Amino acid sequence: MWPHLLVIEFVAALTCTAFLFIFSWLVNAPLLELANFNQTPNPSKAPWYFLGLQELLTMFHPMVAGVTIPGMGIFVLILAPYIDKNPSNKPEDRKFAISLMTVHIMFWSVLVIIGSFFRGPGFNFTLPWIDGLFFEL
Amino acid sequence: MSARRAVHGHVDRIRSAVVTAGMDRRGSIAQRLRGTTVGRSIFRAPTRATPRDRAAGHWSSFLLHIYPVKMRRKEIAFRYSWYLGVISTVLLGSLIASGIYLMFFYVPSPESAYADIQNIQLEVTFGQYIRNVHRWSAHLMVLAVAAHMARVFYRGAYKAPREFNWVLGVGLLLLTLLMSFTGYLLPWDQLAFWAVTVGTEMAGYVPFIGETTQEMLLGGPVVGSATLLRFYVLHVAVLPVAIVSVLMFHLWRWRKDSMLDTDSGEPTSDDPVAGGPPAADEVVIEPELEEFHV
Numbered sequence: 034m035w036p037h038l039l040v041i042e043f044v045a046a047l048t049c050t051a052f053l054f055i056f057s058w059l060v061n062a063p064l065l066e067l068a069n070f071n072q073t074p075n076p077s078k079a080p081w082y083f084l085g086l087q088e089l090l091t092m093f094h095p096m097v098a099g100v101t102i103p104g105m106g107i108f109v110l111i112l113a114p115y116i117d118k119n120p121s122n123k124p125e126d127r128k129f130a131i132s133l134m135t136v137h138i139m140f141w142s143v144l145v146i147i148g149s150f151f152r153g154p155g156f157n158f159t160l161p162w163i164d165g166l167f168f169e170l
Numbered sequence: 171m172s173a174r175r176a177v178h179g180h181v182d183r184i185r186s187a188v189v190t191a192g193m194d195r196r197g198s199i200a201q202r203l204r205g206t207t208v209g210r211s212i213f214r215a216p217t218r219a220t221p222r223d224r225a226a227g228h229w230s231s232f233l234l235h236i237y238p239v240k241m242r243r244k245e246i247a248f249r250y251s252w253y254l255g256v257i258s259t260v261l262l263g264s265l266i267a268s269g270i271y272l273m274f275f276y277v278p279s280p281e282s283a284y285a286d287i288q289n290i291q292l293e294v295t296f297g298q299y300i301r302n303v304h305r306w307s308a309h310l311m312v313l314a315v316a317a318h319m320a321r322v323f324y325r326g327a328y329k330a331p332r333e334f335n336w337v338l339g340v341g342l343l344l345l346t347l348l349m350s351f352t353g354y355l356l357p358w359d360q361l362a363f364w365a366v367t368v369g370t371e372m373a374g375y376v377p378f379i380g381e382t383t384q385e386m387l388l389g390g391p392v393v394g395s396a397t398l399l400r401f402y403v404l405h406v407a408v409l410p411v412a413i414v415s416v417l418m419f420h421l422w423r424w425r426k427d428s429m430l431d432t433d434s435g436e437p438t439s440d441d442p443v444a445g446g447p448p449a450a451d452e453v454v455i456e457p458e459l460e461e462f463h464v
Contacts, residue, residue, distance in 0.1 A: 039237075049257050058303075065360040068280070068359055069363075077368050082312050086372055096375065096377060107340070110340050121326070130325065138320055143319070169361050
């Protein structure tokens with residue numbers, strides 16, 4: 034492993050750390066006013082990685098949106114290597130597996146993007162270039 | 171064309187000659203140090219003359235024990251993994267380091283939490299900066315872990331015999347999300363408070379166990395001082411221990427599984443040399459591995 038992998042890992046680690054240091058020097062973490070139980074911000078949003086779920090909850094019954102869909106997603110993800118018995122690594126032999134994963138990734142990405150940028154007061158649909166952003170990291 | 175190939179061959183020969191000479195000189199000093207009484211007490215395999223010696227050195231080295239002794243060259247190329255696993259691990263290291271620093275200045279109580287964050291930002295040396303590093307590392311880690319999973323899937327790298335390591339990886343993704351979510355509450359500002367209120371409300375929708383789970387997380391009907399303490403303990407003690415443990419298991423499996431020929435005989439379109447037994451220059455270290463299996 035020396036020097037091949039260790040040098041690569043060291044350079045990857047340095048690049049990653051350098052990016053973090055520069056980014057953190059330029060952009061401050063957000064801190065809003067003190068938590069206030071009586072004052073609900075509008076819209077109230079979950080952290081960005083849960084906004085796909087929050088978005089689903091506006092479309093379906095909580096049982097479907099909060100349990101069935103994400104539960105199935107995680108379950109299938111865990112079982113993926115046991116379901117996919119195809120021994121080949123070639124993309125051209127794995128059209129179904131690759132399409133399915135791409136649809137899965139696109140599904141959550143699109144939901145998270147809509148939840149993050151296209152939902153305003155009352156969690157109603159807005160256009161960020163007209164009504165502005167309602168999103169904090 | 172043939173002239174260019176000849177030049178390339180010549181350059182390669184020179185390069186390998188230089189590398190060999192450099193290794194020899196470095197080897198001789200390091201070898202002499204490893205040969206001393208102290209050196210022998212530290213390095214169990216003092217001579218590194220043959221590939222077999224070098225492999226033995228890896229087997230017996232504590233610092234290298236998580237690394238595979240042997241990997242294929244294409245597996246350490248950027249296009250194979252995009253180094254997303256390494257990046258996730260580096261981000262976890264950055265989070266642990268910056269998180270420990272922040273712990274010195276933070277008390278998880280609704281009376282003091284917000285003021286502590288303000289104090290970190292205004293008074294503490296490098297406080298704002300370290301907080302930024304912690305926050306951005308956390309968001310990036312969620313992205314990096316998810317991207318790592320997608321890359322592993324598209325590469326087909328979860329296939330036998332690596333199925334179980336994929337399962338561990340899904341566990342690590344869920345733990346990463348929980349780490350990020352529990353940390354979200356700690357600044358105790360409007361963003362934290364209402365994001366966690368919305369997030370835990372979603373847990374309440376799960377049938378049968380939903381409301382119990384929600385109450386266990388919150389320690390009461392709404393987000394309050396009990397919630398802050400619970401999230402803090404999960405964030406700084408329970409989940410870090412869990413994530414580091416699973417990560418060690420994940421890396422250990424990687425070490426073991428990397429040495430198995432998972433896709434020889436399966437030439438990929440981007441890798442025409444992968445078919446059949448590996449060529450001599452394709453493998454980084456080519457020891458007689460069987461000799462070391464006990």
